[in-house]
Amino acid sequence: MKAIAVQRGSEGPTVIEKPRPEPDEGEALLRTLRVGVDGTDHEVIGGSHGGFPEGEDHMVLGHEAVAVVEDANGTDLAEGDVVVPTVRRPPAEGTNDYFERGEPDMAPDGEYVERGIVGEHGYMAEYVTSAPEYLIPVPAERWEVGFLVEPISITEKALEHAYASRSAFEWAPESALVLGNRSLGLLTLAMLEYGVDSDRSFAAHDFERTYCLGRRQRPDPTVDIIEEIGATYVDSTETPLETVPDEFEPMDFVYEATGYAPHAFETVEALAPNGVGALLGIPDSWEFEVDGGRIHNELVLHNKALVGTVNSHVEHFEGAVDTLAELPEWLLSDLVTTVATPEDVEPAFEYGDDQIKAVVEFDRL
Ligand code: NDP
Ligand code: ZN
Structure with missing residues (x-):
């Protein structure tokens, strides 16, 4: 499958081929629809923020995603559910009090990784996996703007x-x-x-x-x-x-x-x-x-x-789903200035004054 990544020692994002991920037990397989780009991605690409997953030569970008459940893999999700994933995950050593309280956004450095930002691959790939507790349902008719739930x-x-x-x-x-x-x-x-x-x-x-x-x-x-x-x-x-x-x-x-x-x-x-x-x-x-x-x-x-304040947790995502439903259509359509595809991804990372929100579209619902 195609993924968009930053690689050690090279400048800018590149399209790479990776094997499609296999969901672990308790995880679902998601088919990515759209992934937004923001100032943080530009900081990650420029090297001033974030870091590679341990022992890896690349990190898949992207933390503002909307996806559809491809294989529920025994979780409570249903195939076809449209979901938005949160960003923080427990570090390699395993979970801690912040995650157990549902407040990973308050965890100090070292007690979390962030998908697509620091220490873990992100969502700019045709398929990704996630545990269901980090997935927030979004009404299917909002799939095109669902990536705005994270910001x-x-x-x-x-x-x-x-x-x-x-x-x-x-x-x-x-x-x-x-x-x-x-x-x-x-x-x-x-x-x-x-x-x-x-x-x-x-x-x-x-x-x-x-x-x-x-x-x-x-x-x-x-x-x-x-x-x-x-x-x-x-x-x-x-x-x-x-x-x-x-x-x-x-x-x-x-x-x-x-x-x-x-x-x-x-x-x-x-x-x-x-x-x-x-x-x-x-x-x-x-x-x-x-x-x-x-x-x-x-x-x-x-x-x-x-x-x-940094990051956010599940309740904030749920609030954001309601907020998104009340923002006017004209605004959402004016904010999204570029819809790029993995085949021609460069326009998503251009940052001229006419760019507000760029998105990479991997698939449509
Ligand atoms: P951008 O970098 O895309 O936007 C920054 C905006 O600030 C631009 O409109 C820029 O203007 C404007 N700006 C910069 N310097 C000045 C200045 N001196 N005077 C007036 N305007 C200025 O970032 P985002 O909108 O994506 O995010 C905003 C900030 O929030 C970034 O620093 C980002 O890293 C951070 N962030 C933090 C998060 C958190 O959890 N705390 C989450 C997401 C983002 P112009 O366009 O004209 O250059
Ligand atoms: Zn962001």
């Missing part, structure tokens, strides 16, 4: 943690600012603007005023989407983040999805009193000057909070 689940978790940090008092947020205008930023902006009416989704608030900060000038497809969503575009080349409170308003909630390290600190100044910032970006080491005293003072005297 949405990232924001489900971020929202859960941000709201939890404000749960000790009456918090009534009205304004929200998303930093970053690619796939994660735009999906999150839509979640905050539309809100989701579901007990499983954490995107229950709909903010009265939403903003999205980028560094692009109009005309630009992402700015068009931001405005179509009903949010205000903030061009950071004209209005740097620290000036947003004066130029627009202080924000009750800031969601950082740029990976631009100064944003972590500027977020504190952009927040309104009692506000919370969720940091999602994964920057490299980078030294720069900040006024630490001022940031410390702001956090304390205005009851502000910053939460860092």
Whole structure:
């Protein structure tokens, strides 16, 4: 079967041939439909994030997948079920408390592997295997956009943690600012603007005023989407983040999805009193000057909070399935800018300003 992998010592992704995997006892065999590409994949390809499975010369890419059960292999699944797999799996030494509690997303380094990111092959292959507890059912009619469940689940978790940090008092947020205008930023902006009416989704608030900060000038497809969503575009080349409170308003909630390290600190100044910032970006080491005293003072005297958050667990995926069902069709179709095939995969890894979300389609339902 065909798989798309990064190989030790060579640059960029390549299409390789691998044997079709055999499911172990207790695992199902899945036929892959679509696998999305995000900023993390570009970091993995560039070598700044993640790592190869132990003892292997390559890693199959891909962590945002939607697949169909090909062989249930004695599990409770049924052939033909459409499913989305989670990303984290126990490390080679076996399971641990985080996995047993259903909170692998809270496990520290070394206590997990991530499929397609660190230490385990991903989903960019015609067939993959998985234990059923890591598979979330998706309505079959949503198969084409099912790969968006994983990135949405990232924001489900971020929202859960941000709201939890404000749960000790009456918090009534009205304004929200998303930093970053690619796939994660735009999906999150839509979640905050539309809100989701579901007990499983954490995107229950709909903010009265939403903003999205980028560094692009109009005309630009992402700015068009931001405005179509009903949010205000903030061009950071004209209005740097620290000036947003004066130029627009202080924000009750800031969601950082740029990976631009100064944003972590500027977020504190952009927040309104009692506000919370969720940091999602994964920057490299980078030294720069900040006024630490001022940031410390702001956090304390205005009851502000910053939460860092990574990955997500099964409940967040389930919430994401409900969220996905409420996002408008036009948005989903505008977000998916490239549908590539394994025969001609290169366009999926191009990263020009016209690329928002690329997907590799292995098969159709
Ligand atoms: P991308 O790298 O595709 O998008 C980053 C966005 O931020 C782009 O729109 C980019 O603008 C914008 N940006 C970067 N620097 C600046 C700046 N200085 N000022 C304004 N805008 C800026 O990543 P994704 O959307 O896929 O993900 C966002 C971040 O979240 C990444 O760092 C990724 O690694 C991380 N991530 C974290 C996860 C977690 O679990 N914590 C999960 C998934 C992703 P432009 O397009 O113009 O270059
Ligand atoms: Zn991702």
